[in-house]
Amino acid sequence: MTANREIDSILQRAADGGRITPEEALLLYTEAPFHALGEAADTVRRRRHPDGIVTYLIDRNINYTNVCVTACKFCAFFRAPKHKEGWSHPMEEILNRCGEAVDLGATQVMLQGGHHPDYGVEYYENLFSSVKQAYPQLAIHSIGPSEILHMAKVSGVSIEDAVLRIKAAGLDSIAGAGAEMLPDRPRKAIAPLKESGARWLEVMAVAHRNGLSSTATMMMGTGETHEERIEHIRMIRDVQDLAVERGYRDDAVETGQEIGGFRAFIPWTYQPENNHLKGRTQATTMEYLRFLAMSRLFFDNVSHLQASWLTTGKDVGQLSLHLGVDDLGSIMLEENVISSAGARHRSNLHELIWMIRTADRIPAQRDTLYKHLAVHYTPEDDPTDERVVSHFSSIAMPGGGAGRKQLPVVGVS
Numbered sequence: 001m002t003a004n005r006e007i008d009s010i011l012q013r014a015a016d017g018g019r020i021t022p023e024e025a026l027l028l029y030t031e032a033p034f035h036a037l038g039e040a041a042d043t044v045r046r047r048r049h050p051d052g053i054v055t056y057l058i059d060r061n062i063n064y065t066n067v068c069v070t071a072c073k074f075c076a077f078f079r080a081p082k083h084k085e086g087w088s089h090p091m092e093e094i095l096n097r098c099g100e101a102v103d104l105g106a107t108q109v110m111l112q113g114g115h116h117p118d119y120g121v122e123y124y125e126n127l128f129s130s131v132k133q134a135y136p137q138l139a140i141h142s143i144g145p146s147e148i149l150h151m152a153k154v155s156g157v158s159i160e161d162a163v164l165r166i167k168a169a170g171l172d173s174i175a176g177a178g179a180e181m182l183p184d185r186p187r188k189a190i191a192p193l194k195e196s197g198a199r200w201l202e203v204m205a206v207a208h209r210n211g212l213s214s215t216a217t218m219m220m221g222t223g224e225t226h227e228e229r230i231e232h233i234r235m236i237r238d239v240q241d242l243a244v245e246r247g248y249r250d251d252a253v254e255t256g257q258e259i260g261g262f263r264a265f266i267p268w269t270y271q272p273e274n275n276h277l278k279g280r281t282q283a284t285t286m287e288y289l290r291f292l293a294m295s296r297l298f299f300d301n302v303s304h305l306q307a308s309w310l311t312t313g314k315d316v317g318q319l320s321l322h323l324g325v326d327d328l329g330s331i332m333l334e335e336n337v338i339s340s341a342g343a344r345h346r347s348n349l350h351e352l353i354w355m356i357r358t359a360d361r362i363p364a365q366r367d368t369l370y371k372h373l374a375v376h377y378t379p380e381d382d383p384t385d386e387r388v389v390s391h392f393s394s395i396a397m398p399g400g401g402a403g404r405k406q407l408p409v410v411g412v413s
């Protein structure tokens with residue numbers, strides 16, 4: 001109970017699974033006492049995931065090119081076409097990296113890159129079919145709507161054609177990347193050449209109706225207002241409503257299935273190094289934690305809420321498990337995009353499991369669709385592979401990745 005009856009009543013309704021309006025979400029985000037907000041969000045987590053399990057994933061983010069024509073102001077990863085530091089990995093290198101990932105127990109790859117002026121649908125068909133043929137056990141959870149819009153434009157085909165072709169080539173799930181801020185004003189301020197938020201959602205809706213599920217992200221802390229943050233999640237919730245209404249999504253609470261629509265919401269905090277927004281305000285830890293908890297209450301139609309230990313740090317990641325979060329994300333065998341902008345947090349398999357267990361949750365490895373692959377009820381159930389560390393070959397980390405001596409960075413071209 002809080003001293004404010006209106007806030008109490010909204011928290012109670014949301015904790016019970018009722019819908020809250022954007023205006024109510026704003027009130028909770030800005031005014032609700034922190035502990036009451038967290039308790040309500042954790043009530044939702046317990047109802048959705050009564051087994052007390054918090055999941056993690058082993059995956060590798062593999063970048064095929066850093067060449068990009070879109071020049072987002074917050075991005076430290078891209079290089080303009082013809083820049084001397086631009087590179088593209090040949091297929092052989094990408095497959096080598098997939099092979100290393102499989103050897104370390106990865107179940108997923110996230111193939112991620114810039115908007116290369118020459119890469120149309122054909123490039124991605126070849127990329128996905130080559131990975132799928134060599135490593136059918138790897139789920140390809142990759143690229144985001146802006147890459148799909150770009151490839152469709154390069155190839156002169158519709159969004160639907162592009163989605164159907166890359167799905168047929170082996171794409172299993174669309175990453176929620178490139179959402180940044182969906183409302184027009186903050187999006188134009190940080191990514192003036194990127195397609196609009198409405199177009200980002202349009203691609204997701206096309207993917208959902210064609211049987212591809214996805215995640216949704218949000219980048220906090222580039223000068224957007226509280227209202228714009230709420231508007232971002234309102235836009236995502238509306239598209240998810242459509243997926244549920246039209247039967248593209250089965251809600252996991254009701255059926256235990258993970259089909260269609262947005263599977264998870266993943267907010268993360270903007271990193272300020274090596275980009276054109278350097279010096280702008282960043283989201284504080286409290287803003288991030290409050291937003292996490294509020295979004296668990298707002299998304300009555302999204303199953304999972306993921307913490308971002310990579311951008312906020314491991315302590316904050318662990319704390320978030322008491323604010324409605326049920327997934328600690330990936331071990332990230334490789335990550336270069338956010339690390340290039342200053343995210344320096346590293347972890348490993350044992351530490352991720354330890355963080356979950358000491359937060360009084362049961363750790364479990366999951367796959368892309370949140371199926372539990374191994375539940376670690378006691379430390380005796382824990383995996384023993386010491387090689388599973390984050391950033392083991394990331395080029396963005398000073399001094400190279402943690403496992404660089406054993407597993408050298410593959411060459412770039």
Ligand code: SF4
Pocket residue numbers: 068069070071072075076077078113114115146
């Ligand atoms: S965020 Fe993506 S689209 Fe924007 S500049 Fe970076 S690589 Fe290009």
